Amino acid sequence: MVVEGSLTARRRMVEALAAGGTVRSQSVLDAMRSVPRELFVPRFWAPVVEGGGQEVREWRPMAGDLGAETALLLAYDVDRALALKPPQRYPGTGQVLSTASAPRVVGCMLELLELSPGDRVLEIGTGSGYNAALLRRLVGDTGHVTSVEIDNEVAEEAAAHLADAGCGDVEVVVGDGYHGVPEAAPFDRVVATAGCDDIAPAWLAQLGPGGQCLLPLRHGAWHPVTRAWPDGSGAQARVEAPAFFVPLQGRQSAALPWPGDHRSRHHSEPRLAALPDAVALALSRQHAGVAGADKARWNLAYLLPLEDDRAVSLLALAEGASLAEVHQRGDRVLYSGGEGEQLKDRLVDVAEIWLSLGCPGYGDYTSRLAPVPGRPPGQRGLPRPDGRAGWEQQGRRSWTVERYDFVQTVCLERAA
Ligand SMILES: C[S@@+](CC[C@H](N)C(=O)[O-])C[C@H]1O[C@@H](n2cnc3c(N)ncnc32)[C@H](O)[C@@H]1O
Known part of the structure; x- marks a missing residue:
């Protein structure tokens, strides 16, 4: 009964992702149809919101007592990210830092990864393990998936879920993904599934020929999914899709120019x-x-x-x-x-x-990430150009964003 419900729920999820244009390739649709997501979220946490308002009163664990049907509805809701731990488990942050990302975001990133059987992939942020299982399906028996998770407890559970789903050969590594996994390199793709303040030099260094990174790269308070590929000592990058993510933890947390608040709140009558x-x-x-x-x-x-x-x-x-x-x-x-x-x-x-500027889209900008000359990795202190607003040269408007290891120059070709 539950198995049949799961098949139907997966079929509906895949139809929704295909109809919305998020996922177009047959291989990604097939992978998402084949992996039971409920295996990866046997329990999760949900906010209880104060009557009609936005304020979260408390977080409650959602587990077996939900009933199989409701659990499936939630597991296959294409726009719902499920918290793997409540904010109180992250003292001092007040934030949820580990989720099973919403299937729409997962599908979108898998589509952008353009994986082929035999590819070697490094995932930063194992979370529930669901995405790792999908990556494993896409690269097949001749490929390899390595996934790094900073939270020991989350990693252990993910490894167990992966084994239950028949993907026990996904290598789950506990550690800070900032360093990549040099022993498993080279990779055809490095994909980060948490909001990054910067690209990590190790991710670029551990790519094989033709390899690419896909990462949610913080921009203000959101995380445009960004494709980056090595270029000399740095990288070029392009935004592919809008998204919000939980922030990456560990070494790479930069003093970016923006405060990073997710939500805006009026403290007096607007x-x-x-x-x-x-x-x-x-x-x-x-x-x-x-x-x-x-x-x-x-x-x-x-x-x-x-x-x-x-x-x-x-x-x-x-x-x-x-x-x-x-x-x-x-x-x-x-x-x-x-x-x-x-x-x-x-x-x-x-x-x-x-x-x-002609209402440019987020995909109309190009970026170059250059290592900060003379600055050891992780050290800040580059003098900021005057103000933040862009400058214009030969029909191109440009801005700089000082990140952690790299300075990003964002350019927009001005329409004639
Ligand atoms: C949005 S969740 C990942 C979702 C996951 N890919 C899935 O399919 O469920 C982000 C995860 O990244 C992990 N994380 C955060 N910072 C990390 C770091 N520096 N290295 C490795 N994992 C990290 C978090 O603990 C969290 O589990």
Whole structure:
């Protein structure tokens, strides 16, 4: 009965991912149809939200008492990430740091990885082990999957789940993925499944010829899924898809220019201001269908952290207790606090820069990550260029972001 329910749930999940265009290749669809996700999330934690509000009152373990049907519904909800541990297990952070990523994100990244049978893959962040099992299906018996997990307890459970799912030959390594796994290199792909503040030099060094990394690279408060490939002593990179991830832990946590708050919160009653018509129109032009509406917001959200260090959430600026954010409908700004009005003006300013650049999409930028000259890995202190806003040269607008081991130069070819 449960087996049949699982098959049906997997079929529905795969249909949803294919219909939304997230997954197109048959091999990824087949892999996702073949791996029972519920084996990897026999229990997880869910927030209990205060009546109607956004405040989380407590986190509760969800396990066998859910009933098989509900458990399957949750395990195969394409947009639901499941917390493997509650925030109270991460003292001092107030955050969940280990999840089974939502199937839509998993499918999207697998599609972008373009794996072939025989490939060798390094995954950073084993989590539940579900993605590792899918990677194993895609590379087949002639390939190899190594997965690093920093949390011993999470790694142990993942290894057990992988064995239950018939993927016992996935090598689960406990440690900080920042160092890669040199003994198992070279890899055709390195894929990080936690939000990275930078690419790690070891990931580039451990790639074989033609190899690539795919990583959620922090940008403001979100993590665009970024493809990076070696180029001389650094890398070139391109954003492939929008996403939010839990942050990578361990050595690579950088003092990035942005505060990194996920959520914006008004501390006093917000005021309202209309966005200029042209901006509202640009944000709503792609409103045909939910995906389109999202896309316009993500596109503006890529420019915002380049232009202003105070970017939080997706389309918001914050300073102290002051906040200005573009309303979900995209036609007005909500702002509060003493600096709220100034933040609102700046938000409108950046939206107008976006318009003047021709409403570029997040995929229209190219990046180069260069090692910081004369700075030992992990040491910060490079003098920042004046301000954060970009400069323009020969029809290209550029910005720099100082990360941990690399400085990223983001470029946009200006439309003629
Ligand atoms: C979003 S979860 C991974 C989801 C996983 N791939 C899956 O299929 O369920 C991110 C994981 O990365 C792990 N992690 C965080 N920092 C790490 C690091 N520096 N090295 C290795 N693993 C890390 C976390 O403990 C967490 O389990």
